[in-house]
Each structure stands twice: as C-alpha cells, then as structure tokens.
Amino acid sequence: MDNCIFCKIIKGEIPSFKVYEDELVYAFEDINPITEGHTLIIPKKHSQDLWEIEAESLTAVHLASKKIMDAIKKVLKPTGVVAMQLNGKSVGQAVFHYHLHLMPRYEDTPPLPVARWELTPGNMDKIRETTEKIKAALR
Numbered sequence: 001m002d003n004c005i006f007c008k009i010i011k012g013e014i015p016s017f018k019v020y021e022d023e024l025v026y027a028f029e030d031i032n033p034i035t036e037g038h039t040l041i042i043p044k045k046h047s048q049d050l051w052e053i054e055a056e057s058l059t060a061v062h063l064a065s066k067k068i069m070d071a072i073k074k075v076l077k078p079t080g081v082v083a084m085q086l087n088g089k090s091v092g093q094a095v096f097h098y099h100l101h102l103m104p105r106y107e108d109t110p111p112l113p114v115a116r117w118e119l120t121p122g123n124m125d126k127i128r129e130t131t132e133k134i135k136a137a138l139r
C-alpha cells in the first residue's frame with residue numbers, strides 16, 4: 001500500500017532494525033521502544049487489522065512471534081513479555097498495517113496499565129446475554 005509506513009519498511013524505502021524475515025513476515029525493533037527489545041512483527045501482505053488480515057498471514061506472524069520470543073528470552077532475559085495488538089483508532093492504533101508488539105518487561109519495569117485493571121465482578125445475566133449475541137454472530 002502506497003502510503004503505509006510499514007509497507008515502506010518492508011520494501012526498504014524506510015530504514016529499520018530488522019531482526020527476522022521470511023516469505024510472509026517482517027520483524028523489526030520499534031523506534032520508540034517501551035523497553036529494550038520492543039519488537040514489531042508484521043505481515044508482508046498489507047492488511048489493516050485483525051478484521052482484515054487473512055489466515056495465512058496471521059498464522060505466520062504468530063509463529064514468528066514464538067521464534068522471536070525465544071530469542072528475546074535467551075539474550076535479554078526479561079521477567080516476562082507482553083504480546084499486544086491494537087485494532088482501531090479509538091484504542092490507540094497509530095499505524096494501520098497489522099502489527100503484533102512484543103514488549104519485554106524487566107525487574108525494574110512496572111506492569112503495563114493495560115495488563116493490570118481492577119477486577120470487578122460482572123452482571124451474570126448481562127454476560128450470558130452477550131455470550132448468546134456473539135455465538136449467534138459466529139454462526
């Protein structure tokens with residue numbers, strides 16, 4: 001896609017710190033790393049988000065994430081890694097080319113706010129109603 005920064009990165013028109021590449025996937029370091037080793041994994045075929053991405057690309061991105069997770073664990077020794085992926089402007093997606101973030105956390109890094117929300121029991125009737133709505137839409 002012409003105006004997409006990540007497509008330009010794949011084509012080499014914008015430089016990047018590449019860590020991994022295969023037929024379907026490209027992975028590189030985020031230039032605004034939240035911690036050391038913050039890596040983005042993207043499909044070579046442009047798609048905007050999880051709604052748009054095809055199964056082949058999605059599978060390839062997530063299989064590559066496992067390889068990169070193993071490498072990050074080996075060399076950076078994080079205490080844990082957040083795998084995060086945003087869909088939609090309203091939730092903060094800034095680049096509209098599907099990407100999976102790998103964000104290592106270390107002894108001195110606090111949990112991400114998104115991974116630590118207050119647990120409040122829901123209304124079971126409402127949860128049941130929502131379950132039925134989603135199940136019906138899946139048919």
Ligand code: 5GP
Binds near residue numbers: 005014085
């Ligand atoms: P989003 O909010 O869409 O999930 O995250 C987009 C990410 O892309 C951000 O973490 C941002 O730092 C990263 N990013 C944006 N432009 C570039 C770029 O030109 N090169 C690299 N390596 N990362 C970028």
Ligand code: ZN
Binds near residue numbers: 005007008046097
């Ligand atoms: Zn793109």
